Amino acid sequence: MQFKEFALHTDILKALEKLHYEQVLPIQEQVIPEILKGRDVIVRSRTGSGKTASFAIPIVQELIWEEREPQAIILTPTRELALQIKEDFDNIGAYRRIKTVAIFGKQPYKFQIQDLKQRAHVVVGTPGRILDHLERETLKTGHIRYVIIDEADEMLNMGFIESVQSIFNYFPGNKITCLFSATMPQPIQELAEGFMKEPKLITLSEETTVNAAITHYAYEVKEKQKLSFLKQLLCKEQPASCIIFARTQEGVKTICDELYALDMCVDKLHGGMLQEDRIGNIRDFKKGKIRILVATDVAARGIDVLDISHIINYDMPNQKETYLHRIGRTGRQSASGVAITFINEYDGERKAELEEYLGYPLEIRKRGEISNQDVTKETIEPLTKPFALREDKGKEVHKDTMKLYLNGGKTKKIRAGDIVGAICEIQGVSAEDIGVIQIQDNQSYVDILNGKGKQVLKALQQGTIKGKKLKVQKAKE
Missing domain, CATH: 3.40.50.300 (P-loop containing nucleotide triphosphate hydrolases)
Incomplete structure (x- = not known):
């Protein structure tokens, strides 16, 4: 089966091709259509089965770009997994200009709050920090359409289930909920029964089966x-x-x-x-x-x-x-x-x-x-010495994207609209060439798409934004 059979947006198919997603994996074949139909699912599948793409692809397909508040929340047990999932959303949603924010503990609230105040289509994070933002009312849930509980059994092992239960009290009732777990102990089943609407159970392997490979x-x-x-x-x-x-x-x-x-x-x-x-x-x-x-x-x-x-x-x-x-x-x-x-x-x-x-x-x-x-x-x-250096799997997707740094932000009263306006005045550049914009207190970042980074960089270095002359350079990786 090929991904085009799901009738996906051409921008998603383009990203999947560059990411070398050559064939639809069994979990993706079963999960993607159910999420696209708006159905809750419980998926029991071992790690390494390709499950992240199984929920990221349909969510990216259905996101409304113009909506500023989060439309999807993904709960994960660890910071490392949160960053991994953010990377997958960034790659799959690259050409749809999807903004994903990762939030977790041992990271300053200040920067997370700044990110959440700006356009954020997807929020991925650990239960404790997600709950903190919900209680502080810095994470808005009025437009949430998708909630994903990833690695639910590890959430249980790490003592996060109570936090997950509390989090669900903040969500609207008309959401799509998906739960992924390698194993399905009784507390996880009870969690699903409490917050899901007639979910479809998808089992891809026996829970104690070791991958034959x-x-x-x-x-x-x-x-x-x-x-x-x-x-x-x-x-x-x-x-x-x-x-x-x-x-x-x-x-x-x-x-x-x-x-x-x-x-x-x-x-x-x-x-x-x-x-x-x-x-x-x-x-x-x-x-x-x-x-x-x-x-x-x-x-x-x-x-x-x-x-x-x-x-x-x-x-x-x-x-x-x-x-x-x-x-x-x-x-x-x-x-x-x-x-x-x-x-x-x-x-x-x-x-x-x-x-x-x-x-x-x-x-x-x-x-x-x-x-x-x-x-x-x-x-x-x-x-x-290293056996072999690997290329970043998202390199091909982002090769025509340049991230620019500007030494002006909120303290200089720079807004996202000011940056967009300045860029759109450049001949041959339109709003479609502008990706994610991040406005911080003293600096800002903007992704320039479609290979137009050098052109925009040169123009902004010679011009002004909101009448202010800012230092503009290619952002450091």
Whole structure:
């Protein structure tokens, strides 16, 4: 099946083509028509199935560009996933000039409020921060048409369900609600029953099924031997791109420091890091600048990289469901992958619970071949550099877009209309060439579309906006 069979807007089809969405995935084939028909859906599907596009495509199709207040809210359990979903909306909605705002904790309210005061078609964020804005009345809900609960089972595990329930009290009754979850425990079913109207249940896989494209097995390793065994395993496997999961922030730091001391191409990700460092490390891992990422379970959601070759569970997860989400970082969208778990002398109960959950015993491999692996300069050397740099999947979509920086904003009484007016006075440029505009206190940003960035940049540098001479330059990435 092809995307054009959904009768999508040509601007969406153009974006999908440039994003290399070549075939409709099973989840998209079932979910997109239901959302377009205005029906509530409950989708049970494992991670990596292409679900974000299954709700982003129909929402972008139905959004009204002229409406300034949010029309869709997507609730996610983590900041990383919120940013990932924002990126997907930015890419799919690029030619429709859709503005998506991501809001989450450990980020200043001030800038979030500024973004929400301007045109924002889609808001994606974590439940706590979304609820905060609703209580402060800085997030308007009068025009909400779509509410998406993504990774609902992780919301439950992280204790967000009460916040989600409170959030629904702010929404109008004529909305479309969609719930996505890899597993469907009883509290999630009760949540759906309370807020959804005769939803259609779409099940794409048994909730405890491991993707057939993933080869997963385990080694029994004593806790004190895990670090040395990990080094031997990496030298043996030579992973092209790998995430190592540890249970604690301290564990992440210890592993990362050990591998970094060997000059391996490695960095870390955990909740105790500064937000800009977390975002930077995820970006570098996606681009391939980082070959090995050592992470807590914040990375079990929100890292969408098609060619992660290996997942290593250095520590077994506390939650049996987390096993599926961790290893689901590999084997995405029909790609193959390997997931390896270390089981120490204290993991007997976790192992038994996981095997009961999966319905079969974990494959335990003998350590001999790995334990005999030498950790030498020759075996480490390939792991000291990136395997291959990846292109940003949205690069092709945004290649004709230039973001401009202007050193004037609200304090200079600059409004979006002033910027639009100045740009539309440029010969050969129209409102259709203007994308997202962000007005902050002392600066503004505007996306110029259709390859007209250089022309607009030159004209604005020579002219004025609202009678004021502003510094205008290409924005830094």
